[in-house]
Amino acid sequence: MFLLVLVLPLVGSLITGFGGRWLGAKGSSIYATTCVIFSVFFSLCIFYEVGLGGAPCYITLNYWLVSGTLSVNWSFLFDSITIIMLVVITFISSLVHLYSIQYMSNDPHRPRFMSYLGIFTFFMLILVTADNLLQMFLGWEGVGLASYLLINFWFTRLAANQSAIKALLVNRIGDFGLTLGILTAFCIFQSLDYSVIFSTAPLFENYFFNFMGIKIHGLSLFGFFIFMGAIGKSAQLGLHTWLPDAMEGPTPVSALIHAATMVTAGVFLIIRFSPVLEFTPIILFLLVTIGSSTAFFAGMTGIFQNDLKKVIAYSTCSQLGYMAFSCGLSCYDVSLFHLTNHAFFKALLFLSAGSVIHGLNNEQDMRRMGSLISFLPLTYSLMLIGSLALLGIPYLTGFYSKDFILELTQSSSYNNLGNWHISFASWLGSISVFFTAFYSSRLIYLTFLNNSNTYRTVLKDLHESSLLMAIPLIILAIGSLFFGYIFKDLFIGSGTDFWKGSILVLPNHNFFIEAEWASPIIKWLPFILSILGITLSNMINTTAIYKFFIIKNLKFSTFYVFLISKKWFWDVLYNRVLVSPILNFGYKISYKTLDKGFIELAGPVGSSKFIILWSKLISRIQSGQITHYIFFIVLSLCAFILNLVDNQWDLNMHFHLINILFIYFFFI
Structure with missing residues (x-):
């Protein structure tokens, strides 16, 4: 049962990919979806046995x-x-598979698409079930x-090619860091197994590397x-640039990447290594500062995006920032709870956006939409539920994790005034709530x-999506409404023993009690900021108040372009500081000077010229006269x-040889 969860998506992917020509588009889609649905069933059985039964x-x-x-x-850990x-x-992947049957119905390469979805799910399952670092790195x-x-599924599009390459190259930076981490782990622990690393980590709390007289x-x-x-995979500030561009793939891909796979891998890695990170205060400090900065940056940038999917993509980036700085506060279970809740409403938002795009003939610019509530009432209702859950409206799923993270930052910052980075995260996280409400509204x-x-002509044929696309949306909407309420006590309840040692938190890093006894104004602050964001957004969009926000001063307009329109110039900065110098070096030095120079x-050109010159000399020797030969x-x-005679031989031998040569020349 445990291994079937991993094997079924792989089998579905291989048979769909190699046998799609014989199964057909519908047959391959049904087969791949059935395999993943069975995997969901076995996952729930494992959840009952391991999670509720307490048997890792x-x-x-x-x-x-x-x-x-x-x-x-080859070992697997199920905790x-x-x-x-x-x-x-498995749950989100099965819904995406089901949704894709209808969404990709007009695509001639549907078997290949379903095969890619299956292999994506399989590698993510390998990543989370691995029992050692090397197997995890394989996934x-x-x-x-x-x-x-x-992302590059529609490979005939230039934008899809560029986005896929960008995602791959940016993640290479994070992958390189993880590779060095694997080597460092082996140097310290002499093993790559989780059990060895986690159990012996306290013994190496005072272990230092000596590099050129510097202790590290x-x-x-x-x-x-x-x-x-984790920064590379989870798109934190600095390596986040690939995430919005990944929207060039089909919408089901965006839902799968942003809700259940890929971007959640980095957060999972941090949570998995909590027994090590608890002994590294500087890394916890970095998690808090980088995570809160990511939430703030993505929220601010998402306000002025006009692409429907990119707004939701920046929302994902912002929520990943919340998960990261929750880990920095040593609240790994809260981070994982928010990851789970986020999977429901973010998949709901993306798939609902896919229904809108599907109905509007692939139109993604929100400025070219409007009045769709009359044509797509079900999609509007479901997307509204997802947006309210994202905002953290009370009693919806996002409220029980997102607001709790903010309560943790507020309470810990008030009770530990020396931790300025927690106060910093508290302010940025609270402001990000306002931004989230604004761009969602x-x-x-x-x-x-x-x-x-x-x-x-588009509105004439506009209608609600078919049942195959509506069922996944309704299921996700139910999860966005009730999952947080039902499972709050299991995940982050004060007396829960659900984690059973899989997460380690040192006693002086626990802020749960402080959050429980926080003042009411702290608990109401996220809701108040959300209402302010919604109100301001509605006022700007429905009244003439937007005229007061038009900036005419050149200095302020430049500041506006820097912060908002150009996304803080991260892409420009990378292009000018890294990409352009490397390309120039590659062309002028590596290509022209070294390769072509x-x-x-010294290699093929020089050797060929030397051979030609030598052949000409040899050809002159070949005179055809026997005396020369x-x-x-x-x-x-x-x-x-x-060369054969000894070095101490008689000098008379020289004269004999000279005489032979002289007689030879005389007779010639």
């Missing part, structure tokens, strides 16, 4: 590689963290490869490399409530004899 499972199949002290097995990720991944790289294939804390270095890998208004800016002159034969014979 370790499975070892065979040796993978053995070299000296390094021994890596509380793993089973939550299993349920989220990590597989997820990156599958994301490239899915071993666990902090390992934690930094792990954090570097703006999205609903421009898409469904504004005056229509769509062509009449020194290497060719005899001369060279005798000359070679004398040289051969000179």
